[in-house]
Amino acid sequence: MARRPRTGAAERLPYRAGQDERAMHGRQVEFQASHELLQATMDASTDMIQVFEAIRDATGRIVDFRWVLNNHTSERKYGEVRGESLLQRNPGVIEEGIFDAFCRVTETGLPEQAEHHYVHEQFDGWFFQIVVKLGDGVATTTRDITEWKESQAEIVRLREEVVKVKLAETEGQLAAIFATAPVGMSVLSLDGSFLRVNEELCRILGRPREEVLALSVPDVTHPDDLQPSLVAIEEALSTGRPRTLDKRYARPDGSLVWASSTLSVLPRSDGQPDRLLVVTADLSERRKADEALRRSEALQRVLIAELQHRTSNLLGVVRSIAENTARGAGTLAEFRTHFDDRLDALSRVQALLSRLSEHDRVTFDSLLHAELVAMDGRTDAVTLEGPPGVRLRSSTVHTLAMAIHELATNAIKYGALGQDGGRLAINWTLEAEGADGKPWLHIDWRESGVSMPPEREWPKGTGQGRELIERALPYQLGARTTYRLGADGVHCTIAIPVSATIGADEGGAV
DSSP, X not given: OOOOOOOOHHHHHHHXXXXXXXXXXXXXXXXXXXXXXXXXXXXXXXXXXXXXXXXXXXXSOEEEXXXXXXXXXXHHHHOSOTTOBHHHHOTHHHHTTHHHHHHHHHHHOOOEEEEEEEOSTTOOEEEEEEEEEOSSEEEEEXXXXXXXXXXXXXXXXXXXXXXXXXXXXXXXXXXXXXXXXSSEEEEEOXXXXXXXXXXXXXXXXXXXHHHHTTOBHHHHBOHHHHHHHHHHHHHHHHHOXXXXXXXXXXXXXXXXXXXXXEEEEEEOTXXXXXXXXXXXXXXXXXXXXXXXXXXXXXXXXXXXXXXXXXXXXXXXHHHHHHHHHHHHOSSHHHHHHHHHHHHHHHHHHHXXXXXXXXXXXXXXXXXXXXXXXXXXXXXXXXXXESOTTBBOOHHHHHHHHHHHHHHHHHHHHTSTTTSTTOEEEEEEEEEEETTTTEEEEEEEEEEESOOOOOGGGSOSSOOHHHHIIIIIHHHHHOOEEEEEEETTEEEEEEEEEOOSOBOTTOOSOO
16 A cells, blocks of 8 residues: 655645734724724823733743833823833833732732822923733823922912911011912900901802901801811910811802811910911812813723723634634635625724714614715615614624624625626614513515526525625624525524613604
């Protein structure tokens, strides 16, 4: 018996090279799609948002971080730094403990936040930074709070200055301070009545000077904060030391204003308490800034979660496209052509997603129009009818888009959009189904006027597009589908559950 010749290593190399090239191309596409989605999400923020990946040594210990992404706000301060080393570009992060925080978050997955007075490299200011884990690295949101810190320091400085000079200042000097101070100032009797007030305090209290001078502390204090206010007066008088508390003042119009008041004792010549000097700083802006920061943190958490969810879905779709295209391709060139064509369709979906605001969804009509406009076919042969603004679930967008793409591609190659006289009618309706009345989108894709080959020559198997419609959509989305080849073209129906809300400007057929 003749022995089969052994296949040498050199004969296997082209096949391996092809595998490596396809794998590398797939990874590049996955990375590019994730990068573009992340960049669009981050650029929506006015804070500095950066993403770093960990650099580890041979033992797995983190020794540095490398910039992966920056948003526009960050680029204005740093310039282009993607791919650069954090420690080489900003060695001050070690001294400030920022590098250690990055390592802890990467290893434990627990987010951290902190204020830093960063005076290194090109920076000189105060920053509030939130660090969350992202992959094998971190994503950071950094806000410049230098101006807020300086205003707080100025308030403290003014308070301390007032306390230092209160014994030595004459009535004229005290009057000048009252007139020019950017904070509310008042002199109280020992029972809490107002003896003297400046314009800023009147503004805070929302009352004219004459009215304030006829009142006492209980008259302008929110009932829930009255007891702490009386306790603060008593402690200042008994100890002789300044006392500070945050409290709410009640205005005549019923509104409330938060303020921080510091009480200091003004003694008589014999050292006994005579009056109280009160410095009051309006906290409205600070509390607004705190609330805005909390909202920003909450939004950041939502964006990161949505980004991770969408990225996971996107990678699954790309992987499925690559696997199915590879199974149906006879050559590498054929694989590239079909794979690039399907990635273009996926890219159009990403473009729609990137233009959405926080709670928006891609609508079916916008998805359909984007695909038909991109196709090089007889779009004048297409009629569309259905309600606009039908919002698709995020989990259905990519798979449904690929199904529409496959139908349109086949229509151009073999059907209504590639033959003279062919027509394509796409109708859709939104209907409530089941006991709970949840909305379902019903799509009817019907070709006509197509010159079809004899039925005996029709394909016996299923191509990728038909497999996607008949198997993937029901399995992945719970859809109901039909796909039939008729005497004059394809007739396909798809029914899928959709979002319970629709766009605000819908009304009538497209």
